[in-house]
Amino acid sequence: MSRKPKIAFYWCAGCGGCEESVIDMAEELLSVAEKADIVFWPIALDTRFEDVEALNDGDIDATFINGAIRLDEHVRVVQMLRRKSKRIIAHGTCAHLGGIIGLANLFDSRQLLECACRQVPGMDDPSAPLPETDPGDGQEGPTLAALLPEVKPLDRVVAVDAYIPGCPPTPETMAQAITDVIHGRLPEPGMVFAHRTALCRQCPRLDSKPDKIEITRFRRLYETHWDPEVCFLPQGLLCMGPVTRGGCDARCIRANMPCRGCFGPTERMNDFGSGAMALIASMMAGEDEATLARLVNSIADPTGLIYRYSLAASILGQGPGR
Amino acid sequence: MTRRIRIDPVTRLEGHGRIDIRLDEAGNVNRSFFQVPEFKGFEKFCEGRAAEEMPTLTQKICGVCPTAHHIAGVKALDALFAVDPPPAARIIRELMHTAFVFEDHLLHFFYLGGPDILVNGDARKFERNVFGVLQAIGDAVGKRAIQIRKKVRALNALLGGSALYPVCGLPGGVAKPVSRETRTVVSETAAEALAFARDLLPLFHEKGLKNKRFRNMTRSSVFSLLTYYMGLVDEENRINFYDGDLKIVAPDGKTFARFPAEAYLEHLRERVVQGSYMKILYLKALGWKGYREGPENGMYRVGPLARLNAAAGMATPLAQQEYERLYHAVGQKPAHNTLLYHWARLIEVLYAAERMVELAARPELTDPHVRNLPEQAPSSGVGVCEAPRGTLIHHYRTDDRAIVKQLNLVVATQNNAGAIGLSVEKAARALIVKGEVNDTILNMVEMAYRAYDPCLACATH
Numbered sequence: 114m115s116r117k118p119k120i121a122f123y124w125c126a127g128c129g130g131c132e133e134s135v136i137d138m139a140e141e142l143l144s145v146a147e148k149a150d151i152v153f154w155p156i157a158l159d160t161r162f163e164d165v166e167a168l169n170d171g172d173i174d175a176t177f178i179n180g181a182i183r184l185d186e187h188v189r190v191v192q193m194l195r196r197k198s199k200r201i202i203a204h205g206t207c208a209h210l211g212g213i214i215g216l217a218n219l220f221d222s223r224q225l226l227e228c229a230c231r232q233v234p235g236m237d238d239p240s241a242p243l244p245e246t247d248p249g250d251g252q253e254g255p256t257l258a259a260l261l262p263e264v265k266p267l268d269r270v271v272a273v274d275a276y277i278p279g280c281p282p283t284p285e286t287m288a289q290a291i292t293d294v295i296h297g298r299l300p301e302p303g304m305v306f307a308h309r310t311a312l313c314r315q316c317p318r319l320d321s322k323p324d325k326i327e328i329t330r331f332r333r334l335y336e337t338h339w340d341p342e343v344c345f346l347p348q349g350l351l352c353m354g355p356v357t358r359g360g361c362d363a364r365c366i367r368a369n370m371p372c373r374g375c376f377g378p379t380e381r382m383n384d385f386g387s388g389a390m391a392l393i394a395s396m397m398a399g400e401d402e403a404t405l406a407r408l409v410n411s412i413a414d415p416t417g418l419i420y421r422y423s424l425a426a427s428i429l430g431q432g433p434g435r
Numbered sequence: 436m437t438r439r440i441r442i443d444p445v446t447r448l449e450g451h452g453r454i455d456i457r458l459d460e461a462g463n464v465n466r467s468f469f470q471v472p473e474f475k476g477f478e479k480f481c482e483g484r485a486a487e488e489m490p491t492l493t494q495k496i497c498g499v500c501p502t503a504h505h506i507a508g509v510k511a512l513d514a515l516f517a518v519d520p521p522p523a524a525r526i527i528r529e530l531m532h533t534a535f536v537f538e539d540h541l542l543h544f545f546y547l548g549g550p551d552i553l554v555n556g557d558a559r560k561f562e563r564n565v566f567g568v569l570q571a572i573g574d575a576v577g578k579r580a581i582q583i584r585k586k587v588r589a590l591n592a593l594l595g596g597s598a599l600y601p602v603c604g605l606p607g608g609v610a611k612p613v614s615r616e617t618r619t620v621v622s623e624t625a626a627e628a629l630a631f632a633r634d635l636l637p638l639f640h641e642k643g644l645k646n647k648r649f650r651n652m653t654r655s656s657v658f659s660l661l662t663y664y665m666g667l668v669d670e671e672n673r674i675n676f677y678d679g680d681l682k683i684v685a686p687d688g689k690t691f692a693r694f695p696a697e698a699y700l701e702h703l704r705e706r707v708v709q710g711s712y713m714k715i716l717y718l719k720a721l722g723w724k725g726y727r728e729g730p731e732n733g734m735y736r737v738g739p740l741a742r743l744n745a746a747a748g749m750a751t752p753l754a755q756q757e758y759e760r761l762y763h764a765v766g767q768k769p770a771h772n773t774l775l776y777h778w779a780r781l782i783e784v785l786y787a788a789e790r791m792v793e794l795a796a797r798p799e800l801t802d803p804h805v806r807n808l809p810e811q812a813p814s815s816g817v818g819v820c821e822a823p824r825g826t827l828i829h830h831y832r833t834d835d836r837a838i839v840k841q842l843n844l845v846v847a848t849q850n851n852a853g854a855i856g857l858s859v860e861k862a863a864r865a866l867i868v869k870g871e872v873n874d875t876i877l878n879m880v881e882m883a884y885r886a887y888d889p890c891l892a893c894a895t896h
Contacts, residue, residue, distance in 0.1 A: 124451075126473065126475060127498070127892070128495055128496060128497050128498040128499075128501075128892050129449040129450065129497060129498040129499040129890070129892055130495075130497075130498020130499070130501065130599050130600065131498065132449075132498070132499075133498050133499060133599055134599070136542070136546065137585070137588065137598060137599070139581050139582070139584070139585045140578065140581055140582075143566070143569070143578075143581075146566050155444050155445075155446045155447075156446070156447065156448070156449065156546075156547075157446075157447065157546055157547075157564055157565060158446065158447075158561075158564050159446045159447065159560040159561070159563050159564065159878070160446070160560070160561075161442070161443055161444065161446075162443055162444065163443075183473075183474070183475065184472060184473070184474075186472055212495070213492060213495040214475045214476075214477075214480075214495075216480040216484075217475065217476045217479070217480045219480055219483075220476070220479050220480060222476075224479055225474070225475075225476030225479045225480070226474070226476070228476065228478050228479035228482075229474070229476065229478050229479070229714070229896075230707045230714070232841075233478055233705075233841070233842075233843045234700055234830070234841075234843050235699075235700050235703060235704060235705050235843065235845070236704075236705050236706070236707075237704045237705065237706045237723070238706065238707075241706065241707045242707070242709075243707065244707060244708070244709060244710070244711060244712055245709055245710075248709065248710070253457070253466060254468070254709050254710045255455045255468050255470060255710050257470060257472055257710055257711065257712070258472035258473075260474060280495065280600070281498060281597075281599050281600070333485065333487060333837070334487045334488075334605060335486070335487040335512070335516065335605060335606050335607075335808075335809060335837065336808065336809070337808070338806070338808070341611070364592070364596050364597045364602075365596050365597070365602045367596065368594075368595055368596025368597075368601070368602050368603045368610060368611055369603070369610040369611040370491075370596060370602040370603065370610050373488075373491065413485035413836070413837070413838065414483060414484050414485045414488070414838065416483070417483065417484040417485065417488065417492075418485075421492075
């Protein structure tokens with residue numbers, strides 16, 4: 114009898130949503146557990162780091178790692194998992210591109226901590242010491258994982274064999290990726306489990322998208338109603354569909370909300386933000402400087418829009434330590 | 436020679452945690468630490484973002500309770516822009532949120548905390564999980580649980596965009612109305628959820644409360660904590676997940692405070708603790724007096740058992756019956772044993788299903804008018820809801836262009852942070868004696884926090 118494949122799931126700086134994308138496989142997860150040994154998966158199984166340490170190098174066929182790299186501890190754990198695994202698959206947008214938490218790279222890590230521990234209203238002592246990562250010799254308190262100077266996508270820390278984009282990935286994509294591993298079809302290096310082309314291709318509103326879009330003012334979601342059948346862009350509402358990789362089944366658009374780019378850049382782009390900026394610039398209707406300045410100013414938060422999910426993967430957003 | 440025991444990572448919960456227990460020379464517990472090594476910095480990096488993006492941005496704090504963040508966020512936007520949602524939008528939001536609490540509580544019972552009860556207590560660690568649960572309760576029931584969870588999540592995808600991350604919330608309403616066809620799906624799913632919930636309670640009594648080991652634990656002082664309790668209540672002091680006033684009761688059950696969420700800063704305080712990124716919340720009027728129980732300390736709890744303790748009852752008939760059954764069995768109210776969170780959670784599952792059926796039948800549900808546009812310039816807004824794990828508050832301050840200047844999040848598990856630390860220490864002290872430690876004992880220590888269904892990504896955000 115042939116050996117059952119071994120798989121593992123781990124999270125770094127994630128939210129648990131990628132774990133849900135596995136649990137949402139529902140009955141299919143049961144068949145995965147029959148056909149493969151899940152050797153590590155903290156949200157569901159009682160295996161510990163020491164159990165993973167005890168495995169031989171290369172013992173795990175594929176490890177799916179979600180979440181971005183935020184703490185020094187994440188680096189140690191993913192390096193260990195890299196040694197133990199034949200394939201490492203970046204699972205979800207944070208592992209792929211840094212995700213929303215990559216927006217933290219707009220600040221240094223001390224600013225982040227000072228805000229949470231001293232500046233938010235309701236703190237009892239605004240001058241209290243920040244959590245110590247190393248309490249020092251003779252102190253009884255335990256050490257605590259430290260924040261790295263910046264958030265990184267997984268492939269900045271270990272070699273990644275394949276990527277599953279999406280915040281969260283669809284359960285169907287998860288099922289496909291896991292089934293491939295179980296049947297010995299380990300992904301080709303660099304493979305991305307999603308479409309090569311833009312979300313617009315699968316958008317239910319594609320027919321209403323004009324060839325040339327001219328926007329005279331970018332509108333904000335809170336200040337306007339919009340036609341639920343018509344492409345967002347000619348209505349002056351920014352949608353990242355044209356620059357975002359398809360594969361999500363246009364789920365936000367089906368809920369009558371524009372795309373925010375969680376599947377990351379299409380195959381032809383390497384930096385989401387620059388692609389998004391080019392898209393925006395191409396739609397601005399105006400020649401003179403004053404008109405263009407007014408148009409630019411009508412975008413509420415350009416950084417949070419064009420780099421919402423990918424700042425940490427961008428050449429611009431690698432933080433103070435780059 | 437002193438000894439150190441580490442449980443690393445803690446398992447079957449959302450997020451990163453470790454338990455670090457120090458034994459003295461006799462092998463008894465000297466100190467224990469519940470550490471949360473995770474931190475994202477949402478409160479800082481949301482500064483400068485567009486306010487209307489907050490419900491979809493802040494929900495990425497947690498993929499296990501995103502709908503709660505989405506709802507608290509959108510309610511904070513209603514307050515920020517001083518705009519009320521039309522009746523249909525309010526129903527759609529409450530329906531989504533209640534359906535979410537239903538399926539998320541099932542996640543805990545079947546995948547996370549439930550294995551501690553449903554799988555034999557002496558089970559090896561490789562059996563204490565959802566797969567072990569399916570063996571213990573039988574494939575038929577187990578698969579039905581998986582199926583109903585899938586259907587309810589599909590319903591929320593239909594209403595809000597994604598089974599995981601809803602996107603439909605906007606200040607003054609929602610982006611998409613409910614069609615007549617969708618109402619049919621809502622009604623059918625709600626009826627099926629209710630049928631399942633009605634069968635779930637007998638299963639819990641049979642496999643849980645009749646199991647001598649678990650029953651004894653629910654009566655043991657080892658797992659009991661005398662604390663304050665907080666939860667949202669409606670005008671009649673009954674539990675509501677979507678709206679109401681916050682009510683706090685004292686360890687003896689007397690009302691300690693009742694206030695609208697906007698007044699949270701007058702009642703709650705936060706402090707930093709060393710060794711963890713999880714801050715502790717406590718009652719401002721009493722102060723934080725360390726990891727100690729009793730009426731003098733400002734330690735309080737939230738989540739299912741706390742909500743039941745704080746409320747006068749349930750707003751639906753079957754849940755009310757089961758509510759009475761719980762307090763009859765315990766013999767007092769408030770109930771202080773942490774393991775009763777499991778029972779309380781399933782009473783809420785029943786309530787959520789009954790409430791879904793009610794909301795599905797509301798005539799206004801299919802009204803196409805689902806959004807009012809704001810007319811006022813924004814400045815500050817507080818939104819509240821009961822997340823599955825407890826009270827969740829979002830507070831946004833913006834400039835007049837609705838760009839966020841300050842964000843404050845009081846997240847469910849954070850309210851329980853002090854109590855979780857104390858629960859773990861109390862269990863460790865009682866169970867680890869003269870240096871004798873094994874997997875079963877350590878799992879019982881873990882049961883002391885797991886019953887809360889902690890969400891540590893939320894708690895640290």
